[in-house]
Amino acid sequence: MTLRYPDIFPKFVCTCSDCKDNCCKMGWDIEIDEDTLAYYRGLDSELGRRLCENIYEEDGCYYMSQPDGCPFLSEEGLCSVQQECGAEHISEICREHPRFYEWFGDYKEAGLGLCCEEVSRLVLTHERPMLFTEKQTDEAADDLEFDAELFAAVRTVRDRLIDIAQDRGFSVLQRLVVLSYCAEDIGDAVFDEDTERLKQLSGMLAIDGFRMEIVVHAQQNIKERRKVFGKAAELLRLFSVFGRMEYMGSLGGRFETDEKTAEKMLGAEAAFEAVYAGFQHELENVLVYFLYRYFIKCSRDLSACERLFSAVCMTLAVRGLFLREFAENGSLPSLERRIELVKEFSKEVEYDSDNMDIIYEEIQQNADIRDILCGLCM
Structure with a gap:
């Protein structure tokens, strides 16, 4: 896979409790991916019980119930799930936000969404023209159909x-x-x-x-x-x-x-x-x-x-x-x-x-x- 991204992409680091607009407090529906759900269901602990109690199913997808923000956000504004289980065991969307991706066969693009306070800071304070980097990864090619010739011309x-x-x-x-x-x-x-x-x-x-x-x-x-x-x-x-x-x-x-x-x-x-x-x-x-x-x-x-x-x-x-x-x-x-x-x-x-x-x-x-x-x- 060829991965392309802007030069600010690797510079992003979540500011966690220092963020004035913590995305964990937004009350958004947070989808729980299958691997993370399986891990939570296998936890034999008080945290595992609470996690399963706060997850609901809708149209075949699973979400964290959080009308007033994530129930696992600590008083310090940090993720208690990540603190106890590690970053690899929080849901994929929580790990990746505000990153975004597009796939076209063996070509992938990555970027950072402006909805995040820290990304907006990176974008507005980047004074020289934005550059884009490409590198090879070992990710498997995507199988969604697209017109390769049109894609090349559009790109x-x-x-x-x-x-x-x-x-x-x-x-x-x-x-x-x-x-x-x-x-x-x-x-x-x-x-x-x-x-x-x-x-x-x-x-x-x-x-x-x-x-x-x-x-x-x-x-x-x-x-x-x-x-x-x-x-x-x-x-x-x-x-x-x-x-x-x-x-x-x-x-x-x-x-x-x-x-x-x-x-x-x-x-x-x-x-x-x-x-x-x-x-x-x-x-x-x-x-x-x-x-x-x-x-x-x-x-x-x-x-x-x-x-x-x-x-x-x-x-x-x-x-x-x-x-x-x-x-x-x-x-x-x-x-x-x-x-x-x-x-x-x-x-x-x-x-x-x-x-x-x-x-x-x-x-x-x-x-x-x-x-x-x-x-x-x-």
Whole structure:
């Protein structure tokens, strides 16, 4: 098996009791894998009895009952099961979270989810372009079917998209424009499973001059669009997408926006850009994360357009959260606050399939989604 992962992957270490948002306290349904369940049932101890009492079955799967958080979390915020039995005997999802994986035959990708506070810290404080490493492992190949030729073409295109996302000869907003302009062409090619067209698009997007042509064309197009639509309307449209979602915490209130608030945000935008100039790598890395994690899935579901537009949309939403707090407070939110916002956004939006469906539906139903997103970048 060939394993690929970003260079921050091996740096992750759970902060356990030091975490301000301990995932063991979330009340999520934690699935217990078969090997772990068998081990728990074989424990002849008080802990084994308590474990079995707190596990329930639903539709053939087993879960830890924890409406108020894991019942095996100690007062110090540590896992008592791990302390007594060892890390190898906690459930697989507990060992692996927030890591994620994708399998394609004898190729596997790994990464770290932004829903974790420590991962958001690693991503936002990583100042140089994200690099990816490949190594060989002794894991057996996956047997799920996929089109190997299409997968290879999609992977090449995604490498090009990540290259654009990290092209520091352009501003982050300009890079988002380039990605938005190529989304429909790439989407059509993937949907048609046209690998030759994907190769052509990848080659064209490798040319700096072609990227600049896209930016110049977009600027001209937005000038014409401004005669009909103001930028405030486009910001309100973006925030309304996220405002329709359901939230567990207070993040939803950050997307409740009226015209007055939108105008205030846009009035502070130039000052925000000047102050935030030295932190552009944060949004770059957030964008790379969304591209790396989700675009590769279109080699199976053919939804390249939705996956590319959603990466742009979510990156602009994160930027919008930063901009709103800057406009309200007159200063850039602290690094700790930016980490919190990114983590909450990931947990509430990216990790909620119903909320993600709202983004996909907006992209599918909105014929001018490209122009709206580009308008927010200029």
